[in-house]
Amino acid sequence: MTVYGKVDKLPIDENFPCRPISYYGISKYASERFVHATAERIDLKKPFNATSFRMFNVYGSRQSLTNPYQGVMAIFIGNVLRGEPVIIFGDGEQSRDFVYIDDVVDAWVNSMDNPETYGHVYNVGYGVDISVNQLTREIIRILKHNPKKYPIFYEDTRPGDQRQMKASIESLKRALGWKPRFDIKKGLDQTIRWAKEQRSY
Numbered sequence: 001m002t003v004y005g006k007v008d009k010l011p012i013d014e015n016f017p018c019r020p021i022s023y024y025g026i027s028k029y030a031s032e033r034f035v036h037a038t039a040e041r042i043d044l045k046k047p048f049n050a051t052s053f054r055m056f057n058v059y060g061s062r063q064s065l066t067n068p069y070q071g072v073m074a075i076f077i078g079n080v081l082r083g084e085p086v087i088i089f090g091d092g093e094q095s096r097d098f099v100y101i102d103d104v105v106d107a108w109v110n111s112m113d114n115p116e117t118y119g120h121v122y123n124v125g126y127g128v129d130i131s132v133n134q135l136t137r138e139i140i141r142i143l144k145h146n147p148k149k150y151p152i153f154y155e156d157t158r159p160g161d162q163r164q165m166k167a168s169i170e171s172l173k174r175a176l177g178w179k180p181r182f183d184i185k186k187g188l189d190q191t192i193r194w195a196k197e198q199r200s201y
Helices: 023-039 072-081 101-111 132-142 170-176 184-196
Strands: 052-055 057-059 086-089 098-100 121-124 152-155
Touching: 023 052, 052 101, 057 072, 057 101, 072 086, 072 132, 072 184, 086 132, 098 101, 098 184, 101 121, 101 170, 121 170, 132 184
Parallel strands: 052 121, 057 098, 086 152
Antiparallel strands: none
């Protein structure tokens, strides 16, 4: 999703201009274009089929609960499980589209040998956004704490952070007959259940 940069409408579809505002997003977009430019070459001895997915906020079981750079949901779950304060960059009203890992795997597997997808780019999200504040409160609540009393600290917005994101997933639905099976409640419950079973978090 970082390839889109700042957006002026939601949901965002694949035809929206890519204007990444972070080095991470720039590298993602460059990688996408390298792959598709290679697939379009006519001098290759064997066909090179390429399908690209612009994944939104992927989360789920087996995501690191200690890596501060790997995903806001896992970071917050780890914080609360360890009894640490939650730190939010910005005012917390920025929104994200969280998509459960099993749904992402479904999209990848179903596209691998599907010529319908070759040469195309698809968003992979749930198609619904939630604010970081809402997400934080829900995690705290599921882990049996009082969201009104749990320590939450706000720090300055980080450079390159996107304000709001929500995927249009209609293209992927049409191409694969795909649709996400995990809404945020079901996915979050499953992720937290897995996290609580870990010996160290």
